[in-house]
Amino acid sequence: MDGVLYDTERIYQESWARTALDMAGREEKTFPMAMCGSSGASGRRIIHEYFPQVDVEKFMEHCYSLYRNRIALNLPEKPGVREILEYLKRTGVKIAIASGSPVSVIRSNLDRSAIASYFDAMVGGDEVADGKPAPDIFLKASEKIGLAPEACYVLEDGRNGLLGAKAAGCSPVMIVDLTKPDKELKEICTAIFDSLTSALAAMKSGIL
Numbered sequence: 001m002d003g004v005l006y007d008t009e010r011i012y013q014e015s016w017a018r019t020a021l022d023m024a025g026r027e028e029k030t031f032p033m034a035m036c037g038s039s040g041a042s043g044r045r046i047i048h049e050y051f052p053q054v055d056v057e058k059f060m061e062h063c064y065s066l067y068r069n070r071i072a073l074n075l076p077e078k079p080g081v082r083e084i085l086e087y088l089k090r091t092g093v094k095i096a097i098a099s100g101s102p103v104s105v106i107r108s109n110l111d112r113s114a115i116a117s118y119f120d121a122m123v124g125g126d127e128v129a130d131g132k133p134a135p136d137i138f139l140k141a142s143e144k145i146g147l148a149p150e151a152c153y154v155l156e157d158g159r160n161g162l163l164g165a166k167a168a169g170c171s172p173v174m175i176v177d178l179t180k181p182d183k184e185l186k187e188i189c190t191a192i193f194d195s196l197t198s199a200l201a202a203m204k205s206g207i208l
Contacts, residue, residue: 007078040126042160097121133160173191173192
Protein backbone atom coordinates (compact mmCIF):
# COMPACT_ATOMS: atom_id res chain seq x y z
CA MET A 1 0.00 0.00 0.00
CA ASP A 2 2.49 2.63 1.19
CA GLY A 3 4.88 3.50 -1.61
CA VAL A 4 2.87 1.62 -4.25
CA LEU A 5 -0.77 2.75 -4.06
CA TYR A 6 -0.10 5.87 -2.03
CA ASP A 7 2.85 8.25 -1.85
CA THR A 8 2.97 7.71 1.91
CA GLU A 9 6.15 5.73 2.51
CA ARG A 10 7.90 9.02 3.19
CA ILE A 11 5.33 9.70 5.91
CA TYR A 12 6.08 6.35 7.52
CA GLN A 13 9.82 7.06 7.32
CA GLU A 14 9.35 10.43 9.00
CA SER A 15 7.06 8.87 11.60
CA TRP A 16 9.62 6.19 12.51
CA ALA A 17 12.34 8.82 12.79
CA ARG A 18 10.13 11.04 14.97
CA THR A 19 9.18 8.07 17.14
CA ALA A 20 12.85 7.24 17.69
CA LEU A 21 13.43 10.76 18.97
CA ASP A 22 10.30 10.79 21.11
CA MET A 23 10.65 7.31 22.61
CA ALA A 24 14.40 6.65 22.58
CA GLY A 25 15.80 10.15 22.60
CA ARG A 26 17.99 9.69 19.57
CA GLU A 27 17.98 9.24 15.81
CA GLU A 28 19.43 6.28 13.94
CA LYS A 29 19.80 7.16 10.27
CA THR A 30 19.37 3.61 8.95
CA PHE A 31 16.44 2.71 11.21
CA PRO A 32 13.49 4.10 9.17
CA MET A 33 14.55 2.26 6.01
CA ALA A 34 15.18 -0.92 8.01
CA MET A 35 11.52 -0.74 9.08
CA CYS A 36 10.21 -0.12 5.54
CA GLY A 37 7.23 -2.42 5.02
CA SER A 38 7.95 -4.49 8.11
CA SER A 39 5.57 -5.28 10.96
CA GLY A 40 4.77 -8.01 13.44
CA ALA A 41 7.62 -10.06 14.87
CA SER A 42 10.04 -8.82 12.19
CA GLY A 43 9.31 -5.19 13.00
CA ARG A 44 9.58 -5.83 16.72
CA ARG A 45 12.98 -7.47 16.24
CA ILE A 46 14.25 -4.49 14.25
CA ILE A 47 13.05 -2.00 16.87
CA HIS A 48 14.61 -4.04 19.67
CA GLU A 49 17.93 -4.24 17.81
CA TYR A 50 18.11 -0.48 17.42
CA PHE A 51 16.48 0.55 20.72
CA PRO A 52 16.66 -2.33 23.24
CA GLN A 53 15.54 -0.08 26.10
CA VAL A 54 12.12 0.91 24.70
CA ASP A 55 8.69 -0.66 25.11
CA VAL A 56 8.31 -2.03 21.60
CA GLU A 57 4.50 -2.10 21.59
CA LYS A 58 4.26 1.54 22.71
CA PHE A 59 6.97 2.46 20.19
CA MET A 60 5.02 0.93 17.30
CA GLU A 61 1.70 2.45 18.37
CA HIS A 62 3.34 5.88 18.67
CA CYS A 63 4.55 5.62 15.07
CA TYR A 64 1.16 4.44 13.81
CA SER A 65 -0.52 7.33 15.63
CA LEU A 66 1.81 9.86 14.00
CA TYR A 67 1.20 8.25 10.61
CA ARG A 68 -2.60 8.25 10.99
CA ASN A 69 -2.57 11.92 11.98
CA ARG A 70 -0.52 12.83 8.92
CA ILE A 71 -2.56 10.91 6.36
CA ALA A 72 -5.77 12.28 7.87
CA LEU A 73 -4.67 15.59 6.39
CA ASN A 74 -3.47 14.26 3.05
CA LEU A 75 -3.56 10.82 1.39
CA PRO A 76 -1.71 11.27 -1.91
CA GLU A 77 -2.16 8.56 -4.54
CA LYS A 78 0.71 7.38 -6.70
CA PRO A 79 0.40 8.10 -10.43
CA GLY A 80 -1.38 5.34 -12.35
CA VAL A 81 -3.18 3.75 -9.38
CA ARG A 82 -6.70 3.96 -10.75
CA GLU A 83 -5.67 3.06 -14.28
CA ILE A 84 -3.86 -0.13 -13.27
CA LEU A 85 -6.60 -1.22 -10.86
CA GLU A 86 -9.26 -0.64 -13.52
CA TYR A 87 -7.26 -2.63 -16.09
CA LEU A 88 -6.69 -5.58 -13.75
CA LYS A 89 -10.32 -5.66 -12.67
CA ARG A 90 -11.55 -5.43 -16.26
CA THR A 91 -9.29 -8.29 -17.38
CA GLY A 92 -10.36 -10.57 -14.52
CA VAL A 93 -7.14 -10.52 -12.52
CA LYS A 94 -7.64 -11.13 -8.80
CA ILE A 95 -6.16 -8.40 -6.63
CA ALA A 96 -5.13 -8.60 -2.99
CA ILE A 97 -3.54 -5.92 -0.87
CA ALA A 98 -0.81 -7.16 1.50
CA SER A 99 0.46 -4.34 3.70
CA GLY A 100 2.47 -4.08 6.88
CA SER A 101 -0.02 -1.46 8.06
CA PRO A 102 -2.84 -2.56 10.39
CA VAL A 103 -6.06 -3.67 8.70
CA SER A 104 -7.92 -0.69 10.18
CA VAL A 105 -5.55 1.69 8.38
CA ILE A 106 -5.82 -0.23 5.11
CA ARG A 107 -9.62 -0.16 5.19
CA SER A 108 -9.68 3.52 6.09
CA ASN A 109 -7.30 4.46 3.26
CA LEU A 110 -9.12 2.41 0.62
CA ASP A 111 -12.49 3.78 1.70
CA ARG A 112 -11.24 7.37 1.71
CA SER A 113 -9.95 7.09 -1.83
CA ALA A 114 -12.93 4.99 -2.97
CA ILE A 115 -10.87 2.12 -4.39
CA ALA A 116 -11.83 -0.66 -1.92
CA SER A 117 -14.11 -2.31 -4.49
CA TYR A 118 -11.15 -3.19 -6.70
CA PHE A 119 -9.67 -5.58 -4.13
CA ASP A 120 -10.73 -9.19 -3.68
CA ALA A 121 -8.87 -9.55 -0.38
CA MET A 122 -6.69 -7.69 2.07
CA VAL A 123 -4.13 -8.72 4.66
CA GLY A 124 -2.65 -6.38 7.25
CA GLY A 125 0.50 -6.64 9.29
CA ASP A 126 -1.58 -7.24 12.42
CA GLU A 127 -3.06 -10.42 10.87
CA VAL A 128 0.17 -12.40 10.56
CA ALA A 129 2.69 -13.60 13.13
CA ASP A 130 5.71 -12.32 11.25
CA GLY A 131 5.86 -9.31 8.93
CA LYS A 132 7.95 -8.65 5.86
CA PRO A 133 10.61 -9.83 4.96
CA ALA A 134 8.98 -13.05 6.22
CA PRO A 135 6.67 -14.59 3.58
CA ASP A 136 3.61 -14.87 5.88
CA ILE A 137 1.67 -11.88 4.58
CA PHE A 138 1.97 -12.94 0.92
CA LEU A 139 1.14 -16.57 1.65
CA LYS A 140 -2.03 -15.46 3.44
CA ALA A 141 -2.95 -13.05 0.64
CA SER A 142 -2.53 -15.70 -2.06
CA GLU A 143 -4.61 -18.13 0.00
CA LYS A 144 -7.39 -15.56 0.37
CA ILE A 145 -7.69 -15.12 -3.41
CA GLY A 146 -7.45 -18.88 -4.01
CA LEU A 147 -4.18 -18.94 -5.94
CA ALA A 148 -0.84 -20.64 -5.43
CA PRO A 149 1.93 -18.17 -4.55
CA GLU A 150 3.70 -19.17 -7.77
CA ALA A 151 0.74 -17.79 -9.72
CA CYS A 152 1.01 -14.36 -8.09
CA TYR A 153 2.92 -11.24 -8.97
CA VAL A 154 3.71 -8.96 -6.03
CA LEU A 155 4.09 -5.26 -6.78
CA GLU A 156 6.33 -3.84 -4.05
CA ASP A 157 8.51 -0.80 -3.47
CA GLY A 158 10.61 -1.84 -0.45
CA ARG A 159 13.40 -4.34 0.16
CA ASN A 160 11.54 -6.14 2.96
CA GLY A 161 8.48 -6.60 0.77
CA LEU A 162 10.41 -7.83 -2.23
CA LEU A 163 12.40 -10.30 -0.13
CA GLY A 164 9.18 -11.51 1.49
CA ALA A 165 7.53 -11.98 -1.91
CA LYS A 166 10.49 -14.02 -3.14
CA ALA A 167 10.49 -16.13 0.05
CA ALA A 168 6.77 -16.84 -0.48
CA GLY A 169 7.42 -18.16 -3.98
CA CYS A 170 5.70 -15.24 -5.71
CA SER A 171 7.17 -13.18 -8.56
CA PRO A 172 8.44 -9.88 -7.12
CA VAL A 173 7.90 -6.80 -9.28
CA MET A 174 9.59 -3.64 -8.01
CA ILE A 175 7.86 -0.28 -8.34
CA VAL A 176 10.69 2.08 -7.44
CA ASP A 177 10.00 4.61 -4.68
CA LEU A 178 12.44 5.43 -1.85
CA THR A 179 14.41 2.19 -2.15
CA LYS A 180 16.59 2.00 -5.23
CA PRO A 181 17.28 -1.32 -6.98
CA ASP A 182 20.71 -2.69 -6.08
CA LYS A 183 22.36 -5.92 -7.22
CA GLU A 184 20.40 -8.10 -4.79
CA LEU A 185 17.02 -6.67 -5.78
CA LYS A 186 17.83 -6.84 -9.49
CA GLU A 187 18.61 -10.53 -9.07
CA ILE A 188 15.39 -11.46 -7.27
CA CYS A 189 12.91 -9.26 -9.17
CA THR A 190 10.96 -10.49 -12.17
CA ALA A 191 10.78 -6.88 -13.40
CA ILE A 192 11.55 -3.36 -12.18
CA PHE A 193 9.51 -0.29 -13.13
CA ASP A 194 9.79 3.38 -12.26
CA SER A 195 6.02 3.72 -11.81
CA LEU A 196 2.68 1.94 -11.92
CA THR A 197 2.11 3.61 -15.28
CA SER A 198 5.19 1.82 -16.68
CA ALA A 199 4.07 -1.47 -15.15
CA LEU A 200 0.63 -1.08 -16.73
CA ALA A 201 2.19 -0.45 -20.14
CA ALA A 202 4.19 -3.66 -19.73
CA MET A 203 1.03 -5.59 -18.83
CA LYS A 204 -0.83 -4.28 -21.83
CA SER A 205 2.03 -5.17 -24.16
CA GLY A 206 2.36 -8.69 -22.75
CA ILE A 207 5.82 -8.16 -21.25
CA LEU A 208 4.46 -8.72 -17.73
